[in-house]
Amino acid sequence: MKRSALVTAAALLILALAPLALPFLQFVLTIAIAKGFAALGVALLLRAGLISLGHAMFYAIGAYAAAFMATTLGITDFALLIIGSTAISAFFGVLFGLFLVRYRAIFFAMLNLAVSMVIYALASKLYGITGGTDGLRVAVPTVFGMTLEKSSFDGLLYYTAIVLVALLGYLVHRYLKSPLGHALSAVHSNEVRLEYLGVSAWSTLLTAYGISAALAGVGGAIAALSIGHVLPEFAFWTESGHLVLTAVLGGIAGIAGPFLGSVFLEIVHTVAVGYAAEAWNMIVGIALLVVIFFLPRGLFGLFERLVGRKSTDGEPTL
Amino acid sequence: MLQTLIPLAVDALANAALIFFVAVGLTLVFSVLRILNVAHGSFYSIGAYVAASVGLWIVGAGLPDWLTFPALFLSAAVVAAILGPLLEKTLVSWTYGKSEAVQVLVTFALFLILEDLQRIVFGVQSVYQDTPMAMLGISEIGGIVYLNYQLLLIGFAAALLIALRIFITRSRTGRLLAAVVADREVSEALGIDTKRMFMIAFTLGVFLAALGGALATPTTGVSPGLGADTMVLAFAVAAIGGLGQVEGAAIASVIVAAAKVLAIYFAPSLDAVAPYLVMLAVLLVKPYGLFGSGSTRKI
């Protein structure tokens, strides 16, 4: 426990210092953390053996919620925007979850995909409300009443995001340690036995689904504030596929896995875009196959092997 | 009234025909292999690229124009013959018995790889090849000019539906496939070579998707992103019809196409949303599709 906390702290410190050495990394890493949150949400469901092929919709809902609150409701406070978007995402998560968590296996994946495509299509076609395929602009928010330059706000956003990784990461860790969290893995290993124990798989999953939507929403809000623009593409099905990919690449065993996967992908993307832009998807696809075939525990598992210890969060596998 | 209804019906059927080819392939692969193949849309776009390239070559080489017709079918067959067994043997077969998450991820990885391979092989500019369309001429229905090629496609789709039904119920391979779908374990115990059946079904799925793409080229342009868009539309149709249902896919194609056509005629701002709204409406009431169920599957 001590040791893993130490390693986590060291990793967060490296994240915090990286932009000082390479300023352009700040934007890249902000987006990586944003997507990392969404991938963590996906990873939670994967623990229960459920693959969501539509989770980008909650990322998009978080992003659009931030944009709507800022433009339509006139809420400009940074903290309120993040908290509000997360709450709205969580609300939609529970709402859709009421229907979706009744299904398992491929039907769960499919129905998530179905709902996300409706969200995508609505975002791109309701031109008057969502700005259609142009999306919506997100102005620089105020911070406790202060108006900041975009560059200082970006710095603040980045360090807030890192603090959120630590804070929400710890909360999710506690959740996974709780009976509710253990029940989640049990849905995967033996749902019938779980029900015999008097635990409702439906409410276990609904809780997990709500949390995972909230996490994706935090990510969406961070992305919206960082990019300054939200777009329907955020909800397209390939984005959802990428979130699952990020989670699996990073490893779903620990909290750090999805973030590890996301940071890794974003940095490699930034480097690759100059050299192999045409083959980027192919590189990612091959990397994913390699991980599935040879590293079932993802980069996180590789990292654990190097450090010489294993996560105590249980042993979830795909 | 009839004046509006006839064009509406023709447009809906013409649209449905194009969607049906690719959706029925997706549903067929699912029913036999029990895998949702996320890369299915890529086979459609590869079929389209290959057919358009072959057509351009035929015209460019000064060969008779009519050759572009058989070339459409031949292109799809070649794509299926190469990619079907190759991918099934190397990648897809590895996922049999694994969790859905692994299956979806492996096909998603395949989708990513195929998308970039198409960019590298076929370039990033739009490709057009409309000789078959131009040769067939036009007809007037209800005061609106239609391409004879569009009408021919409706016929092709109907023929395919009948052919598939005959193949499954009458041919030996089709019956074996149906047996595998009905009960994989018992089929295996009875000595059916399920591995071979899987390969046949997967290759047939690739062929149908590639054929859909090939047949679409005379009336559409082919460019990057087509595979991803087609995948979700095919998926919507397969989901509405019920995964694994051939007739379901046919009826769902007509429903989705009709929704889209009605939207373009009467509520143009909803054209791209219509198929997904229909899908959501159906799935809210019948989550396994109009003709599907959670457990039993048929062809």
Place this chain on the structure above:
Amino acid sequence: MKFSSTLRSLTAASALAAAAGSAFAQDKPDSFDIGVFTFLSGPAAAYGMPGRQGAEVMIEQINAAGGIGGVPVSATFVDEAQGAEGVISEYRRLGEEPTTDFMIAALSSGNCLALAPIADQMKMPTVGWNCDTHQLFAKEDHPFFYRPNGNTIAEFMSYVLYFLDKNPDVKRVAIINPDYSFGHDAAEIVKATLKSLKPGTEVVAELFPKMGSSTYQTEISRLSAARPDVIFSNLWGGDLENFVRQAAPRGLFRQSQAVFALGESSMNNVAMPEGVIVGVLGDGWWRSPDAAKLGATEFATAYQEKYGKDPVFPAMKMANAFVVMKAAYEQAIEANGGAWPSKEQVTAAMEGMSINTLTGSMTFRADNDGIVDQVVGTIGSVEGIEGPVLTDMVRYDGSKVLPPEGEDPMVWIGSLTPEFLAAMPKPGSYK
């Protein structure tokens, strides 16, 4: 408390680094690095590639003549087809590199709307080379974003003026535009202009297919059934070519007068019937009488030699963006006593600038929007020239078809009367 002080020192450190970067940039660089944003793949590349090729020819010509202020130009091309999120990331990445001097971005109106505020945030002088939505400068100022282009108001009003003069009996109009700000804006402008200049005209169909649609067959049936006298469209690139390829065999252009706002850019790729009204969104028709006097012919010759085809108007727009950039730098260098200017000084040089581009005159208004003339014509053929050309042309004075600065454009259009049309030059008057 400890954290916030760390944060403050971190922010201070990065501010210091940024300040050091900008001071450094004022030394004369070894190369003049710019980012150029256009569509390089997908259906929109049919329009975006001529833009890139125009840029390549301009860079060769500028560098052959000694570069800008003695520094050779080097461009990084960014593909807009990757979607706005990727475009924004690339803009930020390039913009944060201290060596980047200038941006020419972007083609799509949606991307310009997304990039303009970022240009301001990053204090990066940027020229929108093609995008023309009038919403760009409508709601807020963008001190670092300039558009030497004219906007959608002038452009689409001009088409309505032209087709009303050519078809005075028009009663039914149909619209088919792409489904984003550009298409929706154009539809609103066309409808408002019709309402003011020819009251009683009916809009019988209004379609907005998704950008990048591969098939338009149902839309064509719908248009056909509506029996319009005029079909207006600002589809462009591969979308326009697809639409024309699919609609021509179905007789749509025999039935109705087609107006393709961006038609000139596609008329060499797809057979557009003679008589179709096309234009160039501005004055960028390289064979126009004014362009011939201003050096467009020399540019066109270099372009034809390099690419084996004529420079369509996206290539001219891109070339004109380079002309503006070069002029801005040269003026800023002069104002700076011959020393290399800062980004702020370059931006200041563009303020209110008035120059001749390759195809006409261009003046920046106080809101950074450019005033350029509007050339509209009809596809026809001329002896001695292979391929389609614009005939029966008109050239509308740019300042006459733009609302006074600060006035709501739609309110201004609503205040026009049929006399406005009567006072305008007529088709065929520009020779």
